[in-house]
Amino acid sequence: MRLLAFFASGLALGVAPLAFAQSGNLTLPKAVEAGAAFSIATAGSGKATLYIAGLGQVVKRQVDLGQTVNFPVGTLYSAGRYVVVLQGDQEPESGEFDVVPAKGVAELSFLARPSRLPVGLHDAITGAVYVFDAYKNLMVAPTPVSFELSGPSGAAQKRTVVTRFGAAWTEFDSTARQGADKFVANAGAASTRRVISQVPGDPCGLTMTAKRDGKQVELQTAPIRDCSGNPVPDGEVVTFTASFGDDQSTADVPIKGGIAKIDMPIQDGALISVASGVVMGNQIRWEK
Template structure:
């Protein structure tokens, strides 16, 4: 009889333990959801509690009345990131975590292009980097094809293709041989971002001046100044005239105006005149009174 009672007591204890294990509080979370999608957090163990979902980009708090599932409708969590989940009850606290991933459809491009103005004919002179974002402003980290195009003033187009790596892609392009504004475009699907690149003439190709006496002065005038592709050098580009004579030197900086630069300098016997612009040195003229 004693043995039977002992066995019965043991069985009751085991049953009670099993019931206790069955009621152990658990928290079931999705491993990952797509930004903006609906999701469920399930908990067991019964009783009221408070659920916190915490991340640097979003924070949510829900009062939970009973055991079961807590439903979060679409657009509850839309910022991609790693979220900690904390569920507190009178009996204790449980925690876990899950990720919110960006949606795969691109919605916005952030396009860095440089420079906005450069000389013509510069190899790899134009660079661009693009970051791809979804509708919630999350960086899309999945590989995404990007195309780049640079149109030149003459109508020519340079193209490049790339696939994003961790949300970004980049390219390098050459400035063209013709001055003018070009469109630099980054495109993902139908999504475009455009920048204007102004291509200006490079350094003068050659510099030649003529001299003519004007009373007690010499008038110096350049021939029209052009780059090596034949583009006119912009007005305002500085041309430097230098007169060297016995006992002295005079230097005058003159801006180009309508392709030419001109200046009048005092006449000294035996003077030599030189002309330069940037790194380009022009001809030299000697003058005898």
């Protein structure tokens, strides 16, 4: 219901250039669409200067009173409130009118974050959009914006949001597969795309095995994957720790070829553990 009211007010704005407001010798439009032609009627006789001033533009014309002053397409294109002063031989006349954004979305300002994140996070990708017309005026009438996030597998998350004061936002989960996701915002004929790089998450189900290798013990993990099955990239560090009484020795080993592997001197009876970041793996009590 509220949405309908918004659209109704938007439609009312659309016909506003047809309405006029009269103030003494001046007949002004109530609103003019950005870039559209418009006219201002004057009454009386003689010469005068007509000023139209806003924060986006200023226009000054010499006019013959009693004539309608026509302004061609493209005269006023910056949306906002404009004051009008008609200065002739007699008392000056004044008034004001609005220039409203042109119809049709021409440009989207799209802020998408982050550009890189782990897979499988809830509401971790956000997008905010501002909609503009062809003259870079913020389109303040409610406008539907559709957001779509699609992963390498082609599965997409979609949502349509109606702008409020020209802005709309959404949030999506990062997908389960690593790779480059396309994050697209569409409104009217305008479309903007961002790429979100999704990388594997933390290791999941980290396990290792131990076997004697001469005087040392060879420790090796199983292929390391995140909880969605994506291989954790080489270079991530896995920490092996051997504890015996108060003695502790550790080794930080980068993943290579999908696994981490090292030979360590380990006493009989030591407790060996493996971890990566905040993720703990299994433990092994080393016995001869």
